[in-house]
Amino acid sequence: GLTFDGTAGISGTPTKSGVFKVLVSITDHDGLATSINVTVNVVAKLTLTTRKLDSATVGASYAETLTHRGGARPFHYDLTGKAPKWLHVGARTGKLSGTPKSAGTFRFRIEIRDALGAVSTRSVKLTVNA
Missing domain, CATH: 2.60.40.10 (Immunoglobulins)
Structure with missing residues (x-):
């Protein structure tokens, strides 16, 4: 699968194709937070x-x-x-x-x-x- 390294990096090898919705949240040093919905489209190997x-x-x-x-x-x-x-x-x-x-x-x-x-x-x- 894919992993998030905590510094805005995503790595790994997808194990399944499809469209996936991911909620990404971030909090700064002052405690201010925001979130965004991200759609990830994983296609099967051509x-x-x-x-x-x-x-x-x-x-x-x-x-x-x-x-x-x-x-x-x-x-x-x-x-x-x-x-x-x-x-x-x-x-x-x-x-x-x-x-x-x-x-x-x-x-x-x-x-x-x-x-x-x-x-x-x-x-x-x-x-x-x-």
Whole structure:
């Protein structure tokens, strides 16, 4: 869990995601006190969950949607490495689409980035059949 060190520092590793309301109170040396309600939003670790891509066929429209869990919206998807030129990814939707022009096996990486800057990547293989 998280701990408060008494000097305005919070440290630790969250054990649960969710929105938590915390009452923070402070008292100075003269006994004057104040309190404030603080909302802490803990998001689960961003993880790209797509492990395998469906195969494609030359000349046929290809579509597949990448999946993930955790992270904070909005998300941004990208293809890195040697992805085929005909293959496109919707940056916000994670939808792969395109029409393959030749058969082959393509190995590349898919990446997702969230609003907090967290990144998850995975190496994938796409087989295009004749």
